[in-house]
Amino acid sequence: MCPSKKIMENKEDDENVEDITLETNSDSSDVSMTDSESEENHESEELEEDLDEEEEDEVIKAIRRANNKKRDHPPPLLLDEDITNLSFHPHADVIAISNIVGDVSLYKYSNEENTLVGTLELHKTSCRDVEFSQDGKILFSVSTDMAIMLSDFETQKLLRFYEDAHDEAISCVSVLNENLFATGDDNGCIRLWDLRVNGTQQIYKAKKNEDYISDIITNEDEKYLLCSSGDGSLTTFDLQNRKFLMQTEEYEEELTCLGLFRHETKLLSGTSKGKLLLFNWSEFGLHSDIFPGPKTCINSLVPITENIVVTACDDGILRATHLFPHRHLGIVGQHDFPIENVDICNNGKFIASSSHKNDVQFWNIQYFEDFEKVSHKHKKHEKKKELSNNLPSSKYGNASDFFSDLVSNE
Known part of the structure; x- marks a missing residue:
């Protein structure tokens, strides 16, 4: 370089x-x-x-x-055996729970705890239904063993035993007054019984249905006896004269449960497809209105007020519906499995429901007092939104409620 x-x-x-x-x-x-x-x-x-x-x-x-x-309802119950039905005592804070092995357990309930006060080993096979007398002194139970048992509530001792009361497994029992009670079986047969009659013989029997009797009801006048059935029909009997009156055409779904509303002027039936059929009292040939709901079986229903019904459904959800005007109010509570039964306690403060998980859940429903009057001038409502709305007793709150609580406490 x-x-x-x-x-x-x-x-x-x-x-x-x-x-x-x-x-x-x-x-x-x-x-x-x-x-x-x-x-x-x-x-x-x-x-x-x-x-x-x-x-x-x-x-x-x-x-x-x-x-x-602070807990505002009793804690849940979890039983060892499959629960078949439940019933609140009309005066005491006690609930009766029947099971698949034929026993009935009595629990005293409170917001703090539930205490087992007795177990009645009554039937050989599944105890399908259990109900108290109007004064609460007698416990009625029916079973697939075709027997009817009447037990003393205080002593828990057997008072009366109707062996082979039906030819088929008994599906339900209904206490009509202080003397009369009715039963239905898996074959569509109904029988009427009177406690004043000595022995164990029925005072009336009829078979108008082709499938199991799901529910039996009357009103204070005791003029008509109504039976819902798995064959999809509603059957009416004249209770005073003891005779068959009429039967509806068979609906495309099972009629699963019954309830009275509007001061016993309206009859409501739940169906296996989630619908509510409304009948005017004494006009039992055809429903006057039909309310669609979620497409899941309504297994049981309970009137909360003259206008509000709570339904127990196969999807594990308890739903509240206002009937007049018709609005879905939302979710009362949830189970993890299908709900079979629901009942309301003596003072109307709680309802209890049982599911396939063998659990009984209690729900405080006092807030329904504020729902009693629903304005006829309401805005256009969305069925889907209403069905998913969580009411105060629900296990889950609505997101908007949670965040509004945050804002109000800042």
């Missing part, structure tokens, strides 16, 4: 060194500015963290508030 070229390269190297020095100085200036911004950012991050912690504290507080609320 020639000396002149080498000198030129050395000169270029020197210039490059100066450029590097200048760039380094320039970078140093930039670093200094970045440090200042970093401090500001750090302070901003700390402020955001403080805000996040405050928000998190509010969430934790809201959760704690929910967890620390």
Whole structure:
């Protein structure tokens, strides 16, 4: 390499060194500015963290508030055997629970605890239905062993035993008054019994249905006896003269349960396809209205007020429906498995429901007093939204309720 070229390269190297020095100085200036911004950012991050912690504290507080609320209903019951039915005592804080092995367990309930007060070993096979007399002194039970048992509530001793009361497994029992009670079986036969009659002979029997009798009901006048059936028909009997009156045409679904509303002027029937059929009292040939609901079997229903019914469904959900005008109010409670039975306690404060998980859950429904009057001038409603609405007794709250609670406590 020639000396002149080498000198030129050395000169270029020197210039490059100066450029590097200048760039380094320039970078140093930039670093200094970045440090200042970093401090500001750090302070901003700390402020955001403080805000996040405050928000998190509010969430934790809201959760704690929910967890620390005083229990307003009895704790759940979990039984060893499959539950077949349940019934509240009309005066005492006691619930009777029948099971698949033929026993009936009596539990005293309170918000703090449930206490087993006795187990009645009554039937050889599954005890299908259980119900108290109107004064609460007698416990009626029926079974697939075709027997009817009447037990003394106080002493838990057997008072009367109807052996081979039906020719088929008995599906339900209904106490009509202080003397009369009715039973239905899996073959569609109903029988009427009078406690004043000595012996164990029925005073009337009839077979007008081709499938199991799911429910039996009358009103205070005791003029008509209504029976719902798995064959999809509603059958009416003249209770006073003890004779058959009429039968509806068979619906395309099973009629599963019955209830009275509007001061016993309306009869409501649940169906296996989730519908509610409404009949005018004394006009039982055809329904006057039909309310569609979720497409799942309604296994049981209970009147809460003159206008509100709670249905127990196969999808494990208890739903409340306002009948006049017709509105779905929302979800009362949830089970993990299909719900078979529901009943209301003596003072109307609780309902209890049982599922295939062998559990009994209690729900405080006092808030329904505020739902009694639903304005006829309501806005257009969305059925889907109403069906998914969680009411105060539900295990789950609505998201909007939770966040409004946060806002109100900030």
